[in-house]
Amino acid sequence: MKKELPKIDEYNFPLIYKHLSNFIKIEVSKARVNSVVLGLSGGIDSAVACYLASNALGKENVTALIMPYESSSAASMDDALIVVKTLGISHYVIDITKQINEYFAKEGNSGDAEGIRIRKGNKMARERMSILYDYSYKLNSLVLGTSNKSELLLGYGTLYGDMASALNPIGDIYKTQIYQLAEHLDIPKNIITKPPSADLWAGQSDEKELGFSYETADGIMYLLIDKMYKPEVAVSLGYDEELVDKIYGKIKKSQYKRRMPLIAKVSERTINIDFRYLRDWA
């Protein structure tokens, strides 16, 4: 029985690449548009999504929005621009500092520093979402999601912020596999080797914040989710009990972020409860 997260290697990469490209191509055309718009952070996830989209739709049908805040690292901007340049796609740089600061100036910086930092991070993620959806209309393009399976499961993202999109080609691919995918896509080395960060404040680190490495977490989540093993089985296979419990707890606690809002059933046929059609229905 296979107990390790499968590696994306030279054998399965061509198939995965084609599969994800077809996904983007087909689902975009079903929406009767030709193009996508995505937020490009300079990180590996949005770079991978961008490479996939450019391959699927052609460079002329992908637009990247680079949306820095004053604390965003200059290196992130440089890396995002390298992706834009390498692929030859169109892009816009939209600084979100002013509106974020204006809002929090009115709100006042009362409350604990940690709380403010999180609220600011969420606000930035939602501001970027709001701009992406405005450009979705403006450019007649779908918003391409860039959340990977690890962060979606851990709930390490902002609801209706970076988690919002029309299509997500990488949402079933763990962070560890994103690195492998990136290698095969020939994404610039610097983007692959730098430590993962949401870059919502200076020096932020995913793994520091989460308290574990993606590699370990992905190994555990592969057993809990893909293999549907109970936590005690993951522990019996050699994983630390405390860590398994922590990760399982995070997955459960963030389930609400992965679902549509709850609707109180009143009628005989209720949206998403017993009114059941594909999104592709139309």
Add this chain to the structure above:
Amino acid sequence: MKKNNSMKICLAQTNPKVGDLKKNIENHVEIISGAKVQGAELVVFPELSLTGYFLKDSVYDLGINIHTGESAVLKPIYKTSEDLNISVIAGFVEKDADFNFYNSSFCISKGKLINVHRKVYLPTYGMFEELRYFKPGDGFGVFDMDGVKVSVLTCEDAWHLSSSYIAVNKGAHIIIVNSASPARGITAGLNKFNSINMWEELLSVIAFYYKSYVLYVNRVGFEDGIGFSGGSCIFNPLGEMEKKLDYLEEGIVSTDINLDLLNNERFKTPLIRDENLNLTLKEIESIVNKGTIK
């Protein structure tokens, strides 16, 4: 019997447009006409090829009672089949006189309906919810097509080895497996999805041990993010894959089913002749009646 004791069959790996009967029928007619040019006598389409697969509540809108005036919608297929003197197996949502719905596949041969297979094993686990909408079929039939005995198994039917066991013992020469199998699971070092790997192993086993031709017709395309894994292929009675289509792209492939080769294989390795049906019957009766095996 066929000329040269063989039959030319075309597998059509399509990407049905979900819920759009009209468009899918047009596409079928076009493919059937193209296959005829290549000399095909039978064209096989995937499971639910006329409707798409993850239909949910739209099953209700797509059901056709093929024995009533509702089948008029299929007229272009009947007509093409008659005009071109060709047989067609395609998947549709069947509705019966009591308003039950089935995941069915018809065989229209030279303008006449000669068989309908209602899928028996309706997967209702994981991403599948067929039993929520469909009623299971009640058997695995074998029908004659110009002297060649054919049985149709739909997707999950084939995962139950009893289905192909029944089909060959009822006389099938060819087992046609039409499916809408989602691509899932990757493995390091493997250039195909795990799901398709399981399929190819299964089909090879059925072909070799049940000494039959096995034709697998799967679809491609996406429905709400779920991609189908194509890889339609033909296994001969030696368990060898003779031809295969791409895993992810639409396409058609033709093959000659050679009954002389089947004759040869069944003579050399007479597994079907030697099958002890009475013993199997006795054992199954014992299992069904007592819930235990002696």
